[in-house]
Amino acid sequence: MPTSDATDLPSDISPWPALWALVIGFFMILVDSTIVSVATPAIMEGLGADVGEVIWVTSAYLLAYAVPLLITGRLGDRLGPRNVYLVGLTLFTLASLWCGLTSSIEGLILARVAQGLGASLMTPQTMSVITRTFPATGRGAAMALWGATAGIATLVGPILGGVLVDGPGWEWIFFVNVPVGVIAFVAAWRLVPQLTTHAHSFDWIGVALSAIAMFLIVFGLQEGETYDWGTITGFVSVPLLIGVGLGAFALLLWWQTVVTREPLMPLTLFRDRNFSLANAAITLVAFAITAMAFPFMLWAQVVRDWSPTQSGLLLVPMAVMAFLLARPVGQLIDRVHPRLITGVGFILSAAAMLWTSLVLSTDSPVWQILLPMALIGAGSACLWAPLSATATRNLPMASAGAGAGIYNTTRQVGAVLGSAAIAAVIEARLSAHLPGVGGGQGAALQQPGQVLPPQVAEGFSAAMSDALLVPAIALALGVVISAAFANPHPPRATPTD
Numbered sequence: 369m370p371t372s373d374a375t376d377l378p379s380d381i382s383p384w385p386a387l388w389a390l391v392i393g394f395f396m397i398l399v400d401s402t403i404v405s406v407a408t409p410a411i412m413e414g415l416g417a418d419v420g421e422v423i424w425v426t427s428a429y430l431l432a433y434a435v436p437l438l439i440t441g442r443l444g445d446r447l448g449p450r451n452v453y454l455v456g457l458t459l460f461t462l463a464s465l466w467c468g469l470t471s472s473i474e475g476l477i478l479a480r481v482a483q484g485l486g487a488s489l490m491t492p493q494t495m496s497v498i499t500r501t502f503p504a505t506g507r508g509a510a511m512a513l514w515g516a517t518a519g520i521a522t523l524v525g526p527i528l529g530g531v532l533v534d535g536p537g538w539e540w541i542f543f544v545n546v547p548v549g550v551i552a553f554v555a556a557w558r559l560v561p562q563l564t565t566h567a568h569s570f571d572w573i574g575v576a577l578s579a580i581a582m583f584l585i586v587f588g589l590q591e592g593e594t595y596d597w598g599t600i601t602g603f604v605s606v607p608l609l610i611g612v613g614l615g616a617f618a619l620l621l622w623w624q625t626v627v628t629r630e631p632l633m634p635l636t637l638f639r640d641r642n643f644s645l646a647n648a649a650i651t652l653v654a655f656a657i658t659a660m661a662f663p664f665m666l667w668a669q670v671v672r673d674w675s676p677t678q679s680g681l682l683l684v685p686m687a688v689m690a691f692l693l694a695r696p697v698g699q700l701i702d703r704v705h706p707r708l709i710t711g712v713g714f715i716l717s718a719a720a721m722l723w724t725s726l727v728l729s730t731d732s733p734v735w736q737i738l739l740p741m742a743l744i745g746a747g748s749a750c751l752w753a754p755l756s757a758t759a760t761r762n763l764p765m766a767s768a769g770a771g772a773g774i775y776n777t778t779r780q781v782g783a784v785l786g787s788a789a790i791a792a793v794i795e796a797r798l799s800a801h802l803p804g805v806g807g808g809q810g811a812a813l814q815q816p817g818q819v820l821p822p823q824v825a826e827g828f829s830a831a832m833s834d835a836l837l838v839p840a841i842a843l844a845l846g847v848v849i850s851a852a853f854a855n856p857h858p859p860r861a862t863p864t865d
Contacts, residue, residue: 381561383501387510389555390494391517393457396548397487398518400429400464401783402525403532403541405665406676410538417473427590428477430787432484433491434780435582438633439575441492441773446570449493449500449769450560454553456489461549467542495772499760500563511757512698518752520687526665527683530676574632577620582777584613589784593791637763637771641854642706646759647778649710652846653717653751654782656839659790660721660744663835666794667728671829685738689745690752697749706758710850713750718843720744725836730825747843761856786839793838797831 404411404426412422444452463482470476494514502510532540588610591600599605624631638644668679700709720743727736756775763771802824 383497383510385559386497386501386556386561387513389552389559390453390497391513392548392555393453393460393490393552394494394514395517395521396545396552397460397490398521399525399528400483400487400541400545401433401521402661403529404429405661406526406529406680407533407538407541410533411473411476414538415471415473415476421473421477423594424477425473425480429480429484429487430590430780430784431583431586432481433487434586434777434784435579436485436488437492437777437780438578438582438770438773440489441496441769441771441776442570442632443489444493444496444769444772445767446769448562449496450556450562453490453493453497453560454556456486456493457549457553457556458486459483460486460490461546461553464542464545464549468539468546491776492769492772495756495760495775496768497560497563499763499768499772501561507761508701508703508753508757509695509698511760512694512701512753514753514756516690516694516698516749516753518756520690524683524687526661526676527680527687530678530680534675534677571623571627571630571632574620574623574627577616577623578632581613581616581620584609584616586781586784588613589788592788593795597792632770633774634767634770637767637774640762641852642758642856643760643762643771645849645852646755647775649714649751649846649849650755650759650775651778651782651785652842652849653748653755654779655786655789656717656721656842657748658783658786659839659842660724660836662787662790663794663832664724667829667832671730671825671832682734682737683741685742686745686748689742690749693746693749694753698753701754701757705853705855706754707850707853707855709750709754710758710853711847713747713754714843714846714850715747717744717747717751718840718847720747721836721840721843725833725840728829728833728836730822730829751846758853758856786842790835790838793835794831797834798828801827801831801834 408422408425411417411425415422440452440456460483463479463486466479467476467483470479498507498510498514528544529541532538532544588606592606592610595606597606600609620633621635624633624635664682665679668674668682669676697709720740723740723743724737727740759775760768760771
């Protein structure tokens with residue numbers, strides 16, 4: 369698929385102010401994807417909720433965020449990315465205020481659903497605006513900023529969450545979004561241009577199939593461990609929900625090949641090898657980052673008895689390295705073969721994850737933890753931005769929103785897969801290292817602030833160490849995918865006689 373330097377902006381208008389305005393809101397919603405994990409014990413205490421209830425504070429957000437992404441990406445093509453982004457930002461900001469003011473776990477869960485819907489409206493538009501306002505051959509620096517924002521936000525969440533929970537209280541992980549949301553709205557209103565809309569017909573059958581498939585698959589994967597991958601109620605089981613969801617997804621794919629009008633998910637986009645490979649690769653990255661966070665934070669707070677703030681500060685080297693390398697990596701994206709940059713990123717990240725697994729113990733010096741964290745940050749800098757730029761380089765302007773929706777959907781599904789997989793692995797490794805703890809009996813141990821007997825702490829630490837091998841393996845698979853990327857910067861042909 370040939371690249372083009374055409375954009376939807378006049379040549380005398382810089383796209384950078386619009387991008388800076390958009391990443392404010394984008395950073396906020398991505399931080400919210402991880403910030404709640406640190407605040408979970410405080411929320412349980414503050415609202416008198418049990419584990420089964422509080423897990424829905426995160427699950428409801430992720431479901432409402434992931435399920436509509438294919439649809440909201442297409443809405444941006446039809447209604448204009450600026451308009452859809454501002455609606456989503458308004459909903460997210462108001463829902464954040466609702467989250468902080470609620471006095472019941474049920475109210476918090478409903479507010480998180482509204483937050484997730486707002487985030488789903490916003491996310492594809494940021495990527496779509498980059499695709500439509502930056503020329504393909506100069507998109508690397510823009511995607512570097514977008515990718516660095518995504519990478520750093522997922523790491524900052526636990527740090528910021530720990531500081532706020534230990535300080536003013538858990539409510540402030542939501543209140544802090546309100547002033548940021550207002551600033552982001554004013555900036556986007558003033559700086560993001562109205563781009564050309566495309567008169568797409570809407571594939572309502574595709575919308576319905578997409579919503580059903582995504583809801584059942586994401587719900588089944590998120591809640592599988594809660595129901596021990598068995599029966600939920602009556603004849604409804606987790607495997608049945610996932611199976612029906614996969615069937616609906618297969619039906620969606622078939623429908624996209626026969627629909628006479630414009631499909632919800634244009635399968636022609638997957639003819640571009642790099643778009644397909646970048647989607648697979650970002651799934652593995654999101655899987656690994658999500659799978660790494662849970663056992664690492666449990667180890668820090670349960671085994672080492674560190675506070676949420678202390679535990680979050682362990683990730684500072686990761687965020688710093690990702691930030692420092694964002695610009696130099698961005699300068700390479702438009703000149704270097706993507707397999708080189710992403711290959712280095714996957715190798716560094718996989719090695720760092722393995723390193724982290726090896727040094728986790730009941731008495732590891734802090735410096736031994738900080739070094740692999742920094743290496744993970746370096747690897748992340750070589751993944752988020754290069755993969756985003758590679759995925760969007762050849763997207764047609766009229767399908768920018770659809771492509772962004774697909775890419776962000778695969779990223780979110782990867783995160784859900786990582787969450788489900790790591791929960792199952794942790795349970796299995798706890799059973800292996802601490803017989804009698806598995807089968808859900810380990811929940812009492814997985815509480816920060818509880819001092820464990822030495823022999824129990826050693827077994828718990830070993831279980832968390834083993835669990836970190838899962839994201840390491842996922843990142844190692846990414847090396848294979850990155851090797852298959854095509855070169856989007858072919859050398860100019862030499863004239864022949």
